[in-house]
Amino acid sequence: MKKTAMLACALPLLAPLALADNLGFDGKIVEPDCDAMGAWFNCRKIGTAPADVRRGYEYIHHTSKTLGPDGNKKYPDGTPYSTTTIACSSCHFTGGHVPFGTPMYQSPAKYAGLPYFRPLNYRRDLEDSILDCFRNCMNADRTPTKTDPVMRDMVAYIRWLSDGVTDPNMQGPGWINLPGNGLPVVDPDVANMSGDPLAGRGLFNAECATCHSKDGPGRGEYRRGENRPRVPALWGKDGYSRGAAFYNSQNLAGYIKEHMPLGDPLTLSAQDALDMAVYINDQPRPAGMADQMFCHTETDGIPGPLRKPASWLVGCTYPSEPFTDQDILYGPGAPSAAWRNAEINRLKGLN
Ligand code: HEC
Ligand code: HEC
Structure with a gap:
């Protein structure tokens, strides 16, 4: 009863009753443990941030309501910014605040320092990494320009987030391995x-x-x-x-x-x-930019396909590679990684 009343309050325009009971789940999200992060990060309330930052947070956290197919923020010609129903923060939990929840507090410093992005072989900045996520994570055919107001506000939000890092040893520019950055390793083996x-x-x-x-x-x-x-x-x-x-x-x-x-x-x-x-x-999903990835030859002469992560079935395939799609999809990854490394060494004349 209590849950229903709370939901009715939060979502006054929704007619169906007993929403919470449909899933047995009342709309919880993954949130940061701000006490545990306290030594190096200050979780500030978004309500106290400047207006552009608050708008950026709305786009990233309440993506469906703002940028989504039924959202209230559209390109000038009326097309939605995002055609999927997921939110950026479906993956970047609480708008990028959560360690090992694809955080974004490291991103401004990281992209100020990264030379290039291996799968696509171009020098990226923070805006490019957002655009790549529009294409690959949100399956967008169309992406905002780097000066689009939505892009500017998202960047303002991500910069504000990274200003929450309080430990001077963890402040940029360049690659600084902040706690919880990168994707969690499921098992050392x-x-x-x-x-x-x-x-x-x-x-x-x-x-x-x-x-x-x-x-x-x-x-x-x-x-x-x-x-x-x-x-x-x-x-x-x-x-x-x-x-x-x-x-x-x-x-x-x-x-x-x-x-x-x-x-x-x-x-x-x-x-x-x-x-x-x-x-x-194994389930069907769109291609995104998959077919263009790891297809270039790198500046050291090594073909991109040899540098793919072992369990990512993406992009071009090295002609003599003896592994099937299933080997890559299901693993183990070690044999293909070893084979690719040996081939890199052979091309470099190391063995
Ligand atoms: C109680 C409901 C619930 C259960 C059970 C649950 N999830 Fe989730 N899952 C969610 C919610 C809600 C989110 C988004 C969280 C947020 O927005 O902070 C999510 C996010 C995710 C994401 C990231 C979002 C994305 O689009 O890729 C993955 C992956 C995922 N869940 C996989 C799983 C798997 C696998 C299981 C079973 C082991 C599972 N979930 C069980 C509710 C659930
Ligand atoms: C399906 C899950 C998913 C969705 C939805 C998603 N992302 Fe991502 N995003 C990721 C993953 C996974 C990475 C790679 C993180 C890594 O390699 O550590 C990433 C990377 C990024 C990065 C670079 C972070 C870094 O420091 O390298 C930015 C910025 C970003 N996404 C912004 C966005 C924005 C803005 C949206 C919404 C328009 C969005 N993402 C939607 C999963 C998602």
Whole structure:
């Protein structure tokens, strides 16, 4: 009763009654543990931030209500900024505040220092990394320009977030490995593990489907007019693309183990998380920029396909590589990584 009353309050325009009961889940999100981060990060309230920062937060956290297909912020010709129902913060938890939840507090300093981005071989700045996420994570055909007001506000928000870093040893510019940056490693020996999609399907149905499959496989739960999806889609046209870092099952497994099931983080075994990641990544999803990635020859003469992460089935394939798509998708990754490294050494004349 109490839950229903609270929801009715928060979502006054939504007619259906007893929303909370549909999922047995009242719209919780993954939030940062600000006490644990206190030694190096100051979680400030967004309400106290300047207007552009607050708008940027709205775009990143309440993406559906603002940029989404039913959102209130459109390009001048009326097309939506994002055609999927997921929010940036479906993955960048609480707008990038959460360690190992694809945070963004490191991003301004990192992109001021990174020489280039290996999969696509171009020098990127913070705006480019946002654009790549529009294309690969949100499946956008069209992206804002770097001077678009939405882009400017998102950048203002991410800069404000990074101003929350209080430890002077962790302040930029350049690559500084801030706590919780990068994707969590599911198991130190993950390169020698393989995922079983059939086992993963059973586990997904038992552990995740109550939330993530309510409206159809992987579709998650989304209703028009909500600020953000209560549960994000994991595949299909609203899910992330093959160009997304989550399409690398080792990455996805680490993320799942660290944060899911929602409310019970760090309860899954590494093997179970990997089985589910492989199952999720076996489902249909858009290509995004996948087909253009790792296709160039790098400045040291090494073809990009040799530098792909072992479990990311993306981009061009090196002609003589003896591994099937299934080897890459399900693992183990160690044999292909070793083969690619040996080939790099051979090309460099090292063996
Ligand atoms: C209680 C409901 C619930 C359960 C159970 C649950 N999730 Fe989630 N999941 C969520 C919500 C809500 C989010 C987004 C959180 C946020 O916005 O802060 C999410 C986010 C995710 C994301 C990142 C978002 C994206 O689009 O990729 C992945 C991956 C994910 N869940 C996988 C799983 C897996 C695998 C399981 C089963 C082990 C699972 N979840 C169980 C509710 C749930
Ligand atoms: C499906 C999940 C997902 C969604 C949705 C998503 N992202 Fe990302 N994003 C990622 C992952 C995973 C990375 C790579 C993180 C890494 O390599 O550490 C990333 C990287 C980034 C980076 C670079 C971070 C860094 O420091 O390297 C930025 C900035 C970013 N995303 C912004 C956005 C914005 C803005 C949106 C919404 C328009 C968005 N993302 C939507 C998953 C997502």
